[in-house]
Amino acid sequence: MICLESNHDIIMHIDMDYFFAACEELRHPELKGKAMAVGTSRFEDREKGVVQTCNYEARKFGVKSGMPTSMAFKLCKELEYLQSDEFYYEDVSGKIMEYLKSLGYKMEIMSIDEAALDLGEMPYEVAINVAKETKDAVRKKFGLPSTIGLSTGKNFAKMACDKAKPDGLIMVKTDEIKDFLKDMAVEKIPGVGPKTKEKLNRMKLSTIGDISRSNKMDLIAELGSFGSQLYNLSNGVDTSKIIDTNVILSISRERTMAASTSDINEIDPMIKKLVAEVMSDLGKKRYLFKTIGVKVRYEDFTEKIKSRNLHHYTDSEEILYSNSRNLISSLLYGKKARKIGVRVSDFNDIKKQKKLF
Template sequence: MNDQSRNRITLHVDMDSFYSSVEAREKPELKGLPVVVGSDPRKGKGRGVVSTCSYEAREFGIHSAMPISKAYKLCSDAVYLPVNMKLYKEVSANIMDLIRIFADRFQQVSVDEAYLDVGKGIDDYESATLLARKIKDEVLRKHGLTCSVGVAPNKIIAKIASDFNKPDGLTVVRPEEVEDFLFPLSVSKIPGIGKKTRPILKEMGIETVGQLATIDVQLLIARFGKSGVLMHQLANGIDFREVREREEVKSISTEDTFHEDIFDPVAIQNTFLALSEKVHDSLTRKRFRFRTVTIKVRFEDFRTYTRAKTLHAATTDKEAITKAALNLMEEFIGKGRFRLLGIGVSKLEKIDEKQTLLDDFF
């Protein structure tokens, strides 16, 4: 690993098959069964995707982001459950509050994963490993769920390490072990190198992280531009990003994918009323006003458009969301059948709690 990498110890905590594990915790009869969390498979005719699945379901070849219809074909006997995001967020908040206390700096990056910078108090890998075991034990004891932890010199290596020995894994990569750990791995293990990039790399004779790390970076730049430099750095275990709290919420949105395409104006209006309700509920919980309303429209042939309107002043008015959305939607009415509709609000302003108290009082 490059000597310029900052000498620190980073942990990446990743919950194991989070949604399905929470469901199995709530319903013990599901333990040991193939569980798929996502949309209704409708006996193989469903149009949604798999959000996550248990490790038992993965043995049938099912994985996240797979069309739910394909998952049903692979295992029609699996237990198919709808996404219960309210429950998952509640469990996630409790887990994150628990593991946050072990960090000098903490960064939650999704509902089921977070980075921890353990700070100057823990400057050796033996102590960091003990801390990682403590986190795993506490999460299991207090929440009945397992997690996998990567311990490494920086974020990219820690993230790859946490996925190395799932479920319930603990992988430690010391600075002197980085090349031995990374180089034999498939390039697909590097976050961001997906199904579009892998075939191009394969054409270049690159299938392992080691091959990516040792190739002339100019060849990568010629093919991928600036992204080639980043790929080369990550393959060499170089990552200068610090662990830091997530930025403030910038937008709130929701959308609905229909089992059958819709075109009726009444159905469209009812959909936007329901979506506005969801967005407004989230705004209220998070104590935000908004200024901009955005709609997302996807036709049956997957053509997708967004339109936005910015109001004169920030507001919390639910009717303003619905009215703006319906006005923006007029452009698309009568031009086809709709597969998906969505609403979002942005240009958010945090509501001052003192002012809210005064408003409530008077």
């Protein structure tokens, strides 16, 4: 009889494809099918910033994340450009994460558009079906493409996912892991950046297979405990555990004002309104927060974001209001604000205790 059970928990790593750009395609459907990039600078200064994400149409021209936008426009003359909108992407991300969490597995949020779910021990076929259903549901509910990697181990699941991009689904079974890894470049291991890569290359280790055949003690001498981890991973051993994280990363509200103004007293009613809305959302979730952030968009469409970490968790509307007002006020410098935003983040996992009387 063939045993279908895997030896360890199956980890499902889901990563949204070209997330910021995909979010923009959602609200600008006219840009779909066109080469498009999301970057750091406002439209008027679009040649001065850096590309944060671009869609696959832009990638065909060689446009990449991290590239100066000036170079992107040289590579692709007809490139559509949008300034990134952090609040909006976080909002979309929050909804996706909430949905993924509702599937009922232990889940770790890895970044704004990546999460790892511990499916537990289950037959590979069942895990593949869970992944297919999840991918389809995310596409249907949010209109966004994603890629899923399945494997035993958080790192292997992520590497499988990277390999399957875009819009893919890959399962790497326990007995396939070493073969899957052996010819990959060392920098494909999560956490291996340019510096570690250089160190490894100096040790004449360029593939993961090379690391698996190297001396563990030499790796530890060179890289400390990460060296030991690299050795284990290269040999198909991934002991990392999913750390269940709070699903909601932030709650925010933003709105354009009826008239632009540099007078904090004129902005005040809008601050109160946004604070009340954030508090209402927060109350439904029964969270405490520790970080307050604000955003100001000026008349010239430039934006500034500022945040403050409190010493204690709180759910006080007064604290949120006074800090938001101070932060926004500090961002005005006599300039007229057109749109403002208020955000709370860094939530406490523990729901508020019931009062004892």
